[in-house]
Amino acid sequence: MITAQDFVAALDDRGYTIASGVPCSSFGGPIALLAHTPERYVPAANEGNALAVATGVALAGGKPYVMLQNSGLGNLINPLTSLVLTYQVPVLVFVSLRGWPDPATDEPQHVVMGRTTHALLDTLGVEHHTLTRDSDTDGFAALLDKAEHTLESGQPAFVLVERGAVGGTTDTADTPGRGLPSGEVMQTIVDATGDCAVVATTGYTARELFGTADRPNHFYMQGSMGHASSIALGVAINRPDRTVVVLDGDGAALMHLGALSVIGDRAPANLVHVVLDNGRHESTGGQRTTSTATDFTRVAEANSYRSAARVESLDELSRALQQAKTTPGPHLLAVATLPRGSAVPPRATNALSAPQIAARFRTDLAG
Ligand SMILES: Cc1ncc(C[n+]2csc(CCOP(=O)(O)OP(=O)(O)O)c2C)c(N)n1
Incomplete structure (x- = not known):
């Protein structure tokens, strides 16, 4: 496992400027850390929205990354195929893996995506790497090197994130809400x-x-x-x-x-x-x-x-x-x-x- 701090710091060090996404608990740590600098994280309505925002950032010379759960991959496939792949925009995308490696250990709604996420990306011809639970910061750096190589060729790069591969944090910028119990x-x-x-x-x-x-x-x-x-x-x-x-x-x-x-x-x-x-x-x-x-x-x-x-x-x-x-x-x-x-x-x-x-x-x- 790498810590949430290591995750965000590795991307900061490589010059990533803005992140967007729809949360998964697997990215709870990084999103909470990014919440301290709200201008650097765009909470998207849906995953396609996040990818399109990131595409705009990339077109405008920024270096974006996107975080989502594989249950939202379907929301992203249209802008992935017709926008990012067609216009060859380099966007780095992190996808948390629910229902993987063993769908039986997750909730029923994650079973189909768990067993098909890798194959779906293969079918689309999208390069992907997997960050596993036993990856450390060196492993993460090696994986980002490979992803950046792909980005340099004008293609998107996907990093699939196993549950538990990125740590959480208790450090949040959350404010108490108002409303009824x-x-x-x-x-x-x-x-x-x-x-x-x-x-x-x-x-x-x-x-x-x-x-x-x-x-x-x-x-x-x-x-x-x-x-x-x-x-x-x-x-x-x-x-x-x-x-x-x-x-x-x-x-x-x-x-x-x-x-x-x-x-x-x-x-x-x-x-x-x-x-x-x-x-x-x-x-x-x-x-x-x-x-x-x-x-x-x-x-x-x-x-x-x-x-x-x-x-x-x-x-x-x-x-x-x-x-x-x-x-x-x-x-x-x-x-x-x-x-x-x-x-x-x-x-x-x-x-x-x-x-x-x-x-x-x-x-x-x-x-
Ligand atoms: C397409 C898709 N993206 C992301 C998720 C992960 N997810 C499950 S529940 C949830 C939050 C729902 O928020 P809200 O509707 O405000 O309800 P609350 O959790 O606050 O009760 C998210 C992001 C999902 N299930 N499906």
Whole structure:
């Protein structure tokens, strides 16, 4: 393992100026260190966004690098193939390896990417090297030498990072958040949505919903970050008689913000979009999102949602949910929440398989 400090210092020494990315806990250490100099790290909405920002930096004479989890590789493949490879822009990309080397030791949503990440990059003709858990700083330097050789030829270079290959840090530039306690928010939502179909976004939100109450009308989405509201839209279209509530995160909503336009355009009367905004990617270690720059209620209004409101208390949340269920939507409720701290319940897939979650939900919707 190399330390987070060694990781950042090695890249600093080689003249890398700006990093961008979407967090994985594997890069929690480096991103936390970069947070001390915010102008040097661009927290991207999605991985393609990060690669495009890095491409712009490279075009403007800077030396960028990108950090992402392999679950986000799909988001990056379009700008990788049509931009970076086509225009021959040298960008250094670090990809953490979930579901690798043994997919069975990771969560189910990482299995396919874990076993195909190397092969996918091979198919695309992209050079890649792997930083393993037993690599030290010399090994990292040798690997960067090889990557830089590729970059000099105008090609991107990928470094695949095994879990545990880069250390974390307790040194963060984080500031305390403001909002409602997330456990109480989730209890309020559970109390109000027993008769609804509920779709919960990936990470801690789905875990917290599962931990608060496990019901067949819950779809715990693990993976497919940013797509919970689109799943909910599909459900709402097909079951107009049922209220569909989607529990989104700020990072997840920002990842595919265009989904709000699609919802506004289709305007399902039975859709309630709840954005739990803690200002962080808490599930991957609390790295900041750009949600302070975004007012979700105004975004929803601008995208033709029927109503949008910020909720400031648990009572207000309870009332707003009841009202949303009985008046035509789509509605958006933005709830500022506090980071959960350490008490996060286990994943639904510890108790149920992913196909079981889907089958139960399907049966509930058919009822
Ligand atoms: C495409 C993709 N990129 C990155 C990840 C890793 N990841 C899992 S949860 C998460 C953070 C989600 O943040 P947010 O929606 O704000 O919810 P919070 O974790 O704060 O509850 C990230 C980045 C992922 N699962 N998928």
